Amino acid sequence: MKTTIEINDELFARSRKAAKREGKTLRALVEEGLRLALQARSQKTEPSFVMPVFGSGGLTDEFKNAGWSQIRDALYERHVEMPDEMPGQPKP
Numbered sequence: 001m002k003t004t005i006e007i008n009d010e011l012f013a014r015s016r017k018a019a020k021r022e023g024k025t026l027r028a029l030v031e032e033g034l035r036l037a038l039q040a041r042s043q044k045t046e047p048s049f050v051m052p053v054f055g056s057g058g059l060t061d062e063f064k065n066a067g068w069s070q071i072r073d074a075l076y077e078r079h080v081e082m083p084d085e086m087p088g089q090p091k092p
Helices: 009-022 026-042 068-079
Strands: none
Touching: 009 026
16 A cells, blocks of 8 residues: 655654665565554553552542542641741741
8 A cells, every 4th residue: 555654854864774774675664663563552561660559458448539639638737747947947
């Protein structure tokens, strides 16, 4: 099938050089690249980042239906102690 696509100039030049170096046509190189890209997308992969889990059981009952703002506020309320004096601030 014939089609027209726009390709970045640098990528096109590099592709032509690679095809020539490998004794392939540009068409063969493009088809190979598309096959590899589609194959990679079709394979199930593990996420690149796995969210760390501490403990087990998920959220406590208090937060199971809570929104992020309620969870955030509780974290700051319980775990952030504000100093009596902020650096660089005059004493009251």
